[in-house]
Amino acid sequence: MNGWSGFQRDLLEQMPLILAGLRQTLQLTVIISVTGLLFGLVVFYFSNSPYRWVRSLIQGYISFFIGTPLIVLLFLMYYGLPQWGLKLSPFLVAVIGFTMNVAAYNAAYLTTARNGLDPSEIESARAQGFGRGQIFRWITLPQVLRLSVPALTNQCIGNLKDSSVAFLIQYTEFFARIQELAATNFQFFKAYLLAAVVYLGLVSILVLMARQVEKWTRLPGLGR
């Protein structure tokens, strides 16, 4: 167990920074999960537009962001945009980049869930006199959200894990601090093992919360 005491000493010394990094990680995860869901709902709403060009635009958006590695988008904004005179903070780049990416995935999950709806319910709502927006708000959305809970909560878990990518654009989140710890004493295995254990612990908490949400939102006959 060569170097344990040195590693522990460095770990304790850098603990305030590591905890600050952890806070940044959690902050980014919560923000992009919320903004990714909200923007995903907007994208989902327009994916069913009566106008073909709007539907094509939305399909293009979803395909582009699902088909492009997130890191490319983050680098494009963080390193590319300053060449055009627009310099954004690492946090802002991370929030915008992740939101666009996560929204595309969430919209794709919601669109898939919509295919599981009974079209006669939509026709019935139209026959009752509901407008498009009302049908979306009162019939489509409550069902689609319930059907998508497992996919949406998995996305939140993915957001937590993927947030580590943000260290590559100088956002000093948890993984960035672990990198610093590893660079201090060259105990890479211990440092990254610690990171893995912390991520696993956080993901386990999220999984338990996700199960609870699934339980709350489950309804008889709604396909789950």
Added chain:
Amino acid sequence: MALIQIRNLVKKFGTHTVLDGVNFDLQKGEMKVVMGPSGCGKSTLLRCINRLVEPTSGTILVRDQDIMGPEVDVRALRQSIGFVFQQFALYRHLTVLGNVVLGLRKLRGMSRAEAEAQALFQLNHLEMADHRDKYPSQISGGQKQRVAIARALAMDPAVVVFDEPTSALDPVMVREVAELFNRLNQEGVTLLCVTHDLALASQIAKRVIFLDQGVIRADDTLENLAKHHPNAQVRAFFGDKEAQS
């Protein structure tokens, strides 16, 4: 004046003509049955009346108002026509009570208390109040139909239209459905029902309209249609054994 007047109604899907000049009137308080084989245009006819399907030509007057007119509020028109679908189309995420309350709250702007009182009155009327907290997946087909009727009646429509009301039900339910329709009609509800169920038609109407290939071929009593109609196919449809063989 008739509640609904349909004149020369034509509906084409591309080159396929589904309705080819349909004419009929529905009087207030009447229960009218339109029969015909599958694919004859029955469901399209119903959907034209509330513009779920846009007619190609012809006129439909509902309470003397041309529903194709530019000033027509289509959503208000639909609220005045209760529609009970073949598969009942209850909202799966809402309870029985929630299904009836939704339209009252969001379309009529009632308070929750008002809407629930009105919904419970209708559910009670259709003997479904005890099931108010159940979800559609937890009730039978016949019960779903009653909820769908309560949902339609709660909006106080001028007419309730039924699209194949017995096709999703057990055959033994036909008598029960017929009794319910007769009761509603006696209470003053105007009903328009499209069906190919002869057993149902015979229990709720003396006269039926026969729609075939988008055209009304006959408007007569079931007995005359089965025994005396000049067309053997029509007689066969209405159960004439000789014409069937």
